[in-house]
Amino acid sequence: xxxxxxxxxxxxxxxxxxxxxxxxxxxxxxxxxxxxxxxxxxxxxxxxxxxxxxxxxxxxxxxxxxxxxxxxxxxxxxxxxxxxxxxxxxxxxxxxxxxxxxxxxxxxxxxxxxxxxxxxxxxxxxxxxxxxxxxxxxxxxxxxxxxxxxxxxxxxxxxxxxxxxxxxxxxxxxxxxxxxxxxxxxxxxxxxxxxxxxxxxxxxxxxxxxxxxxxxxxxxxxxxxxxxxxxxxxxxxxxxxxxxxxxxxxxxxxxxxxxxxxxxxxxxxxxxxxxxxxxxxxxxxxxxxxxxxxxxxxxxxxxxxxxxxxxxxxxxxxxxxxxxxxxxxxxxxxxxxxxxxxxxxxxxxxxxxxxxxxxxxxxxxxxxxxxxxxxxxxxxxxxxxxxxxxxxxxxxxxxxxxxxxxxxxxxxxxxxxxxxxxxxxxxxxxxx
Amino acid sequence: xxxxxxxxxxxxxxxxxxxxxxxxxxxxxxxxxxxxxxxxxxxxxxxxxxxxxxxxxxxxxxxxxxxxxxxxxxxxxxxxxxxxxxxxxxxxxxxxxxxxxxxxxxxxxxxxxxxxxxxxxxxxxxxxxxxxxxxxxxxxxxxxxxxxxxxxxxxxxxxxxxxxxxxxxxxxxxxxxxxxxxxxxxxxxxxxxxxxxxxxxxxxxxxxxxxxxxxxxxxxxxxxxxxxxxxxxxxxxxxxxxxxxxxxxxxxxxxxxxxxxxxxxxxxxxxxxxxxxxxxxxxxxxxxxxxxxxxxxxxxxxxxxxxxxxxxxxxxxxxxxxxxxxxxxxxxxxxxxxxxxxxxxxxxxxxxxxxxxxxxxxxxxxxxxxxxxxxxxxxxxxxxxxxxxxxxxxxxxxxxxxxxxxxxxxxxxxxxxxxxxxxxxxxxxxxxxxxxxxxxxxxxxxxxxxxxxxxxxxxxxxxxxxxxxxxxxxxxxxxxxxxxxxxxxxxxxxxxxxxxxxxxxxxxxxxxxxxxxxxxxxxxxxxxxxxxxxxxxxxxxxxxxxxxxxxxxxxxxxxxxx
Ligand SMILES: Cc1cc2nc3c(=O)[nH]c(=O)nc-3n(C[C@H](O)[C@H](O)[C@H](O)COP(=O)(O)OP(=O)(O)OC[C@H]3O[C@@H](n4cnc5c(N)ncnc54)[C@H](O)[C@@H]3O)c2cc1C
Ligand SMILES: Cc1cc2nc3c(=O)[nH]c(=O)nc-3n(C[C@H](O)[C@H](O)[C@H](O)COP(=O)(O)OP(=O)(O)OC[C@H]3O[C@@H](n4cnc5c(N)ncnc54)[C@H](O)[C@@H]3O)c2cc1C
Numbered sequence: 001x002x003x004x005x006x007x008x009x010x011x012x013x014x015x016x017x018x019x020x021x022x023x024x025x026x027x028x029x030x031x032x033x034x035x036x037x038x039x040x041x042x043x044x045x046x047x048x049x050x051x052x053x054x055x056x057x058x059x060x061x062x063x064x065x066x067x068x069x070x071x072x073x074x075x076x077x078x079x080x081x082x083x084x085x086x087x088x089x090x091x092x093x094x095x096x097x098x099x100x101x102x103x104x105x106x107x108x109x110x111x112x113x114x115x116x117x118x119x120x121x122x123x124x125x126x127x128x129x130x131x132x133x134x135x136x137x138x139x140x141x142x143x144x145x146x147x148x149x150x151x152x153x154x155x156x157x158x159x160x161x162x163x164x165x166x167x168x169x170x171x172x173x174x175x176x177x178x179x180x181x182x183x184x185x186x187x188x189x190x191x192x193x194x195x196x197x198x199x200x201x202x203x204x205x206x207x208x209x210x211x212x213x214x215x216x217x218x219x220x221x222x223x224x225x226x227x228x229x230x231x232x233x234x235x236x237x238x239x240x241x242x243x244x245x246x247x248x249x250x251x252x253x254x255x256x257x258x259x260x261x262x263x264x265x266x267x268x269x270x271x272x273x274x275x276x277x278x279x280x281x282x283x284x285x286x287x288x289x290x291x292x293x294x295x296x297x298x299x300x301x302x303x304x305x306x307x308x309x310x311x312x313x314x315x316x317x318x319x320x321x322x323x324x325x326x327x328x329x330x331x332x333x334x335x336x337x338x339x340x341x342x343x344x345x346x347x348x349x350x351x352x353x354x355x356x357x358x359x360x361x362x363x364x365x366x367x368x369x370x371x372x373x374x375x376x377x378x379x380x381x382x383x384x385x386x387x388x389x390x391x392x393x394x395x396x397x398x399x400x401x402x403x404x405x406x407x408x409x410x411x412x413x414x415x416x417x418x419x420x421x422x423x424x425x426x427x428x429x430x431x432x
Numbered sequence: 433x434x435x436x437x438x439x440x441x442x443x444x445x446x447x448x449x450x451x452x453x454x455x456x457x458x459x460x461x462x463x464x465x466x467x468x469x470x471x472x473x474x475x476x477x478x479x480x481x482x483x484x485x486x487x488x489x490x491x492x493x494x495x496x497x498x499x500x501x502x503x504x505x506x507x508x509x510x511x512x513x514x515x516x517x518x519x520x521x522x523x524x525x526x527x528x529x530x531x532x533x534x535x536x537x538x539x540x541x542x543x544x545x546x547x548x549x550x551x552x553x554x555x556x557x558x559x560x561x562x563x564x565x566x567x568x569x570x571x572x573x574x575x576x577x578x579x580x581x582x583x584x585x586x587x588x589x590x591x592x593x594x595x596x597x598x599x600x601x602x603x604x605x606x607x608x609x610x611x612x613x614x615x616x617x618x619x620x621x622x623x624x625x626x627x628x629x630x631x632x633x634x635x636x637x638x639x640x641x642x643x644x645x646x647x648x649x650x651x652x653x654x655x656x657x658x659x660x661x662x663x664x665x666x667x668x669x670x671x672x673x674x675x676x677x678x679x680x681x682x683x684x685x686x687x688x689x690x691x692x693x694x695x696x697x698x699x700x701x702x703x704x705x706x707x708x709x710x711x712x713x714x715x716x717x718x719x720x721x722x723x724x725x726x727x728x729x730x731x732x733x734x735x736x737x738x739x740x741x742x743x744x745x746x747x748x749x750x751x752x753x754x755x756x757x758x759x760x761x762x763x764x765x766x767x768x769x770x771x772x773x774x775x776x777x778x779x780x781x782x783x784x785x786x787x788x789x790x791x792x793x794x795x796x797x798x799x800x801x802x803x804x805x806x807x808x809x810x811x812x813x814x815x816x817x818x819x820x821x822x823x824x825x826x827x828x829x830x831x832x833x834x835x836x837x838x839x840x841x842x843x844x845x846x847x848x849x850x851x852x853x854x855x856x857x858x859x860x861x862x863x864x865x866x867x868x869x870x871x872x873x874x875x876x877x878x879x880x881x882x883x884x885x886x887x888x889x890x891x892x893x894x895x896x897x898x899x900x901x902x903x904x905x906x907x908x909x910x911x912x913x914x915x916x917x918x919x920x921x922x923x924x925x926x927x928x929x930x931x932x933x934x935x936x937x938x939x940x941x942x943x944x945x946x947x948x949x950x951x952x953x954x955x956x957x958x959x960x961x962x963x964x965x966x967x968x969x970x971x972x973x974x975x976x977x978x979x980x981x982x983x984x985x986x987x988x989x990x991x992x993x994x
Contacts, residue, residue: 017865021899025906051863054447057502058865060477061510067479068513108480140478226445227474255777265772293768297740299855299863299883302731340817381774387622389629391888392895407774412867413889419868420895423592426902430596 004028005186006425007092009080009368012040013411014403015192016062017418023071025426030184031066032075032094034364037141038063040194041404044124044138044218046225048411049273050304056140056227063142076143079364081181083372087398087428088187098177100148100156101134105172108136108144112164112173120152122229126197126219129229134164134173139227148173188398188425191372191382192418193365195404198253198260198358206252206355211326212238213333214353217248217270224277234281236352238331242282243351247335248275249321250291253358260358262379265408267356268295272308274354279312286313288350290321290337298410324353359408374399382406392421400424435561436468438494439553440485442476442501444531449474451535453546457500460550464557468492476501477510485511486518495520496560500528500553521565523914523981528556555990562986566914571960573659573904574677575599580651580844583611584887585879586682587633588894589901594642596898598905601674602637603646603665605840609634611684612880617709619887620748621775629887646672654679654848655937657961658874659910678874678901681858682894683844685835685880688729694831695801699808701828702801705745708830716756721827723811724750725799726766730834732795737855739834741886743770746832747780750788763789763824765799765813792816801829835884849935850875857883868897872936872963873910876900915981916962917969922946923976924954930968930977931955938962 004027008019011033019031031038042048043063045055066072081093118133125131133152136144154161155175165173197218200208208214213236215223226232236243248271253259268291275287294316296305308314321337333353339346361380362368369376375395377383382401386393392400402417403409409417439461443449458472469492473481476499488494497520499511504527512522530549538545575598579586582604590600608614616626637643646667653664663674687706695702703711705724712719724746730739743766750762769790771780784790791813793799799813811824837856845852850870853859858881861869868877878893879885885893904910919930921944931939938961944954957968957977969977975984 021903024903025899048864053864054445056475057444057447057477058506058862060475061507062865064477064479064482064510068517140475140480142479144479144483226447226450232446232450261777261781262774263772263777293770295768295770295772297738297770297772299737299857302736302738306736343817343819377774379774388619388888389632389891391892409773411864415865416867416889416892416896418896419899420892423596423895423899423902426899426906427592427595 004429005030005184006429007032007090007184007186007189008192009189010040010192010194010403010405011035011038011076012192012194012403012414013042013059013062014194014414014418015040015190016066017415018190018192018402018422019066019072020062020069021419021422022425023069025422027071027426027429029072030075030094030186031072032078032080034077034079035137036077036099036145036147037137037143038066038074038076039138039142042411043140044126044221046221047273047277049269050298050300052273052276060140063140067142074143075182077147080368080371083189090186090189090398092184092186092189094182094184096180096182098179099145100150100153100173100175100177101146102172102174102177103143103145105170106145107170108146109170110136110146111167111169112146115163115167117161117163118152118154120149125222125229126216128219128222188400188428189372190421190425191368191374191394191399191401191405192403193362193368193405195359195361195408196363198360200252200355200357203252203259205323206249207324207326207333208355211324211333212236213331213351214324214355216355216357217267217274218357220274220354224274224281232281234278236331244282244285245350246275246278246285246287247333247348247350247353248287248289248356249324249335249353250289250356251320252355255292260360260379263295263408264359265295266359266410269298269301269304269410271354271356272296272305272314275314276308276312279314286315288315288317290317290319290335292318292320298412359404361405365405372396372399392417392424398428433495435466435496436492436494437466437496437498437557437560438469438485438488438492439467439471439498439500439557440476440481441470441472441553442481442499442530443472443474444502445475447502448530448535451539451542451545452530452549453542456546457549457553461553461557464554466496466561467557468494477507482514485514489515489518489520495524496563497525498528498553498556498560499525500530500549500556502531503529523566524560524563526556526560526563528552551994554993558989558993559986562983562989563981566980568914569912569959570909571657571659571912573908573910574675575905575908576601576676577678577680577901577905578603578661578663578674578676579680579682581611581681581683581881582606582609582645583682583684583879583890584613584630584633585684585881585890585894586611586680587637588891589680589682589878589898590637590643591633591640592895592898593902594637594640596902598642598902600643601646601676602643603649603651605648605650607648609637609645609647612687613887615706615710617713618748618752620744621779623748623752651844651847658904661874677905678876679848680876680878680897680901681844681848681850681881682878682897683838683840683881685838685857685884688833688836690728690831690833693728694725694799694829695803695808696831698806699801699803699829700806702808702831703828704831704833705742705749708749714756716753716760719753719760719827720757721761721825722750722753722830723824723826724762724764724830724832726764726832728831728833731767735834737834738770740770740884742832742834744776744779744886746830747783747788749830751783751786754786754788763791765791765793765811767793767795835880838881841881848872848875857881868893869900874904912960913964915964915979916959917957917964917966917977917979919955919957920976920978921954923974925974925976926953926955927973928955929971929973933967933971935965935967936961936963939968
């Protein structure tokens with residue numbers, strides 16, 4: 001008997017959309033997300049091109065719809081261990097990691113995090129800020145339950161502390177909580193594990209990690225976001241001054257045979273967006289985008305780039321800068337590049353430089369692919385042996401892929417792929 | 433029972449809170465009549481905010497809720513449902529739009545924005561007191577879908593819906609299925625013949641027991657609403673009526689023929705990519721020197737958009753030519769190469785490695801084509817990197833043009849009351865999150881009818897639109913909003929203005945017997961078709977039409993408080 005149920009792995013916009021569509025078709029969904037909250041990368045973004053909708057404003061209702069849907073069971077802070085069986089009759093084993101917080105008791109008041117003595121680098125803020133060892137993944141997290149980071153919590157590492165347990169009025173802290181293992185039966189699986197950010201530190205020529213005023217695009221998104229580490233104030237890391245001149249360097253690690261050969265597909269547009277938003281934050285500000293090809297191919301994208309030029313003081317220079325150095329007097333990054341139109345080498349100083357880093361498949365793809373018994377391509381994206389006729393297929397029947405884990409794509413394309421994969425699942429469940 | 437209103441005011445991060453002094457508005461709201469509870473939230477829509485609304489409805493016996501935040505367009509449903517979860521009729525809720533009606537439009541005037549926010553909140557509170565509980569309406573859904581256009585998008589949607597057990601009526605105005613793809617030679621990125629993809633789809637949809645294919649058929653009329661559409665077709669000069677629950681528009685697009693540019697009308701050997709694919713299938717004799725010009729008719733003043741995949745089409749044809757004739761000299765004059773994503777960068781690199789030349793040209797100094805009689809033999813172009821003009825001898829010139837909107841778009845837009853954007857393509861409900869849906873319920877969109885997209889994307893969109901269509905059909909029931917218009921027959925003068933003005937065709941004539949026993953015709957609103965836009969009620973000369981949730985009394989209460 002086919003189970004009218006499906007497993008969705010990854011709670012980014014793709015996984016969320018696939019889950020909602022399936023659930024609305026009357027299919028029971030288990031949505032497994034490894035982080036403490038669903039939302040994925042979109043939750044980290046400030047606004048989204050080309051409409052400049054605030055990312056959280058359009059994402060939050062979807063996250064909440066997922067949480068409240070009678071047909072969706074959210075399994076956050078959870079991972080798949082194993083998938084057995086065949087299309088129509090799979091069995092999945094899932095580990096729900098201990099949060100050390102009782103979900104039904106935590107009211108999300110946040111007093112624990114205020115008092116917790118241990119500070120940890122905040123990955124959600126792309127390393128720009130600090131969080132505590134007991135934390136909420138981000139302010140609008142779904143579920144809004146706190147979680148204790150077992151790598152850093154003093155009590156869990158045998159040191160004296162226990163502050164959060166004492167402070168919690170709801171008595172939600174439970175240091176003894178254990179991982180839980182669940183077995184579920186489903187008819188089909190959708191993988192939507194998204195992407196990670198390429199580490200740009202090895203590209204030493206661009207100075208990231210050494211020159212303070214060189215940031216990655218994701219760090220910049222967090223900086224201009226109201227819920228980010230600076231409360232949405234754009235300021236230089238070196239001296240907290242508002243920048244007046246920004247530069248964006250495109251294809252940092254992408255379209256580069258030394259790193260990733262492929263094009264990351266969204267960076268031309270997100271750099272343009274970030275330059276527009278920066279201008280909105282600081283009206284006198286101008287930006288220069290150094291690019292190879294301006295790949296603005298979606299609906300409304302050309303118009304968006306034109307608007308950036310006409311209304312937001314954004315200049316586009318076709319060049320692949322060779323090097324970024326620092327002017328030690330004022331900590332200004334200096335970009336060295338060849339002006340291909342006038343055929344001369346130039347060095348230009350900016351207040352801040354933002355690197356559009358390559359986007360790579362989720363690090364966990366290797367292990368998840370092994371558990372799902374599906375193939376990956378040489379880069380680690382989900383491979384699709386059926387080719388164009390079935391753009392959602394994987395090498396295992398009944399397992400489908402959607403979103404960035406297949407190939408770089410923006411939010412609208414991820415949403416389309418997610419809804420499409422839902423139809424594939426419905427077909428499997430209807431036929432088996 | 434006395435009215436007890438709860439007022440929740442959202443900072444929306446800095447979207448509102450960075451401009452409007454939210455704490456001050458919260459304090460102010462507390463002083464207003466009928467207000468029993470007020471609160472400010474960083475994000476009212478977060479689970480924290482929502483659970484606070486639910487908790488306070490119970491704790492403070494609230495029987496009305498006002499949320500002052502972003503926009504009802506994205507968030508009204510969420511807040512209404514949340515009220516319902518707490519046991520409050522969801523129509524006892526009022527949305528105050530503090531972001532789009534206030535903070536975003538008064539970014540430079542913080543104090544005045546705060547004053548205006550207070551006015552808006554006061555108006556909302558005045559209105560909410562007068563709202564009355566309403567019930568949703570529900571209608572059954574016919575488990576059949578009409579798919580308009582039998583290209584790869586429509587075929588994909590048809591097959592998956594049929595495989596899921598729904599009935600499909602696929603109409604195609606041509607005498608064959610396949611759309612653009614049937615005229616295309618080989619397809620990137622695999623370079624296999626297009627028939628490999630198309631034939632299996634055409635065969636299975638022609639044979640599928642759940643699919644009726646209507647060839648050389650034209651859509652002439654659509655009546656009804658989600659769940660219950662009546663569709664009229666004309667085929668062989670006969671008309672036919674079908675009943676369906678949902679509709680997918682997959683009518684595709686057409687290749688731009690660049691009349692008047694680059695010698696297209698003058699020279700026989702200057703042609704578009706599609707014309708090339710139709711003329712030369714595998715025999716490329718005589719094509720030793722070929723120049724392609726990209727972005728012909730795209731990314732310019734008259735047509736701003738980018739054709740999305742035309743760069744790759746050009747590369748494909750260049751590679752096919754080069755494979756057949758390695759000695760051929762092929763140059764592609766381009767402005768940017770749009771090889772986005774995982775596969776196309778490699779595709780582009782292969783072309784480079786094969787020795788295909790890519791030369792960047794400047795739009796302000798476009799290439800010039802010369803020749804004698806009707807044969808082009810030279811292309812002259814300003815080479816940006818070399819900083820001078822160069823000349824290339826040619827046997828043929830291929831013009832890479834974008835797709836342009838389908839010729840029936842305007843007509844289909846009128847028949848189904850679906851919007852078309854400035855660029856002439858159909859306009860989706862929301863560019864980011866609802867790319868395959870129309871604002872009107874029950875009608876969906878896929879493929880090049882929306883915007884130029886390659887085959888994988890067309891297939892994806894076909895499947896995605898099928899999912900959206902399957903949802904109401906799987907449920908078998910649609911729930912429609914209770915805020916619709918109602919005619920008071922005793923006041924209706926039967927002038928017919930409302931029948932004409934209704935953009936959704938929701939108003940019809942009905943017989944009515946008045947108090948004196950005389951019968952006559954009056955206007956009547958079908959609540960399942962009514963979208964609650966209010967055009968009829970505001971244009972009714974006899975004040976016979978009321979829009980629930982926006983009665984004269986409610987609106988006047990808002991006006992009187994400012
Ligand atoms: C700086 C930047 C700016 C951007 N700006 C825009 C923009 O303005 N507009 C736009 O359209 N796009 C933008 N994008 C692209 C956008 O972020 C992606 O298109 C989108 O997030 C892809 O969604 P996804 O759900 O496929 O992946 P993700 O958002 O990466 O979500 C994947 C989810 O899966 C989870 N996961 C991964 N592995 C596992 C596992 N093994 N088990 C369980 N869960 C797992 C992850 O934790 C994550 O929650 C931007 C990207 C960047 C880097
Ligand atoms: C020169 C060229 C080369 C290409 N090469 C490739 C390639 O190699 N690889 C690739 O991936 N993509 C390629 N493409 C793109 C590809 O052709 C399209 O993505 C795809 O064919 C579009 O499919 P569709 O179903 O959306 O639209 P269409 O193919 O346009 O189909 C729409 C159908 O709807 C019908 N129709 C229209 N109006 C009505 C109406 N009112 N009533 C009933 N029926 C109607 C039409 O007759 C047509 O059959 C190429 C395009 C061009 C122009």
